[in-house]
Amino acid sequence: MRKAFVVGHPIAHSRSPLIHGHWLAEHGIAGTYERRDVAPEAFPDFLRRLREHGFVGGNVTIPHKEAAFRLVDVLTPRAEKIGAVNTLFFDAQDRLCGDNTDAPGFVAHLDQSLGGDWPDRAGGTAVVLGAGGAARAIVVGLVERGLTRIRVANRTRDRAETLAALDPDHVTAVDWSELPEALGQAGLLVNTTALGMTGHAPLAIDLAPLPSGAAVADIVYAPLETPLLAQARARGLATVDGLGMLLHQAVPGFARWFGVRPEVTPALRSTIVADLG
Ligand code: NAP
Secondary structure (H helix, E strand, O other), rough: EEEEEEEEOOOOOOOHHHHHHHHHOOOOEEEEEEEOOOHHHHHHHHOOOOOOOOOEEEOOOOOOOOHHHHHHEEEHHHHHHHOOOOOOEEEOOOOOEEEEEHHHHHHHHHHHHHHHHHHHOOOOOOEEEOOOOOHHHHHHHHHHOOEEEEEOOOOOOHHHHHHOOOOOEEEEEEHHHHHHHHHOOEEEEEEEEOOOOOOOOOOOOOOOOOOOOOOOEEOOOOOOOOOOHHHHOOOOOEOOOOOHHHHOOOOOHHHHHOOOOOOOOHHHHHHHHHHHO
């Protein structure tokens, strides 16, 4: 019986057990995937005892992604670049490895939603709003996917500068006030801030300057259609919701722990949408 987990604090809200439970049932695998609520001070000990508890690996969520980055034995190059770990597994030498699957998860969902040629149609350009942990993963994913001109706007300008320093040839920081000009040249707009999430203020932004062929993605998935996506749809722009990223980021972990590469299907999506209410 292979056992995996998602660890966070709090963790009751996590949909990951539903996603992995769906795939375990779909593939008839006798495995488990459970929630573990672990406070920050207990996290290092939790990681040290993974084998003792019979785990083959698991997911890491808020607030442990940076601690996991510091504590694992081996980092994938992508996790090293992003500075955060969301997926743990053991390698052939039984070393604890840390990966970050948010970046490929976001890009896989764009590919599935917009078609594989979207980077060309976007002219290699994007505007990213926000410069937190998710933005870091997304910017790394967009650069890996071949985008060459990414502009990052954030409430706190310093954080946008730090993010741009990851890859100064392809990423620049812009002020929020420069957005109309930046949007006018963007093939893709991505919201990575918490604005628009249920209980938060909506993102106050005018999409009018975006070219008519541009796409708008929001990584907030509660509600599924954020005010930003509703505005984009009303303008006739292609839209990409945040749920797909959550589903696609789960694929590499499941494949490593349970030996089957699962698909993100309409049935899986419906299960999670029903749970989101
Ligand atoms: P984070 O590291 O805390 O970053 C939050 C970002 O939002 C920062 O850029 C912050 O700006 C900005 N922000 C927060 N409140 C704001 C406000 N009132 N006005 C303007 N900007 C504001 O969080 P994160 O991990 O990057 O997550 C961000 C969002 O993405 C959350 O809603 C999270 O649920 C969602 N998310 C979704 C997925 C998915 O799979 N779909 C995955 C990861 C995260 P400052 O730097 O100025 O504070």
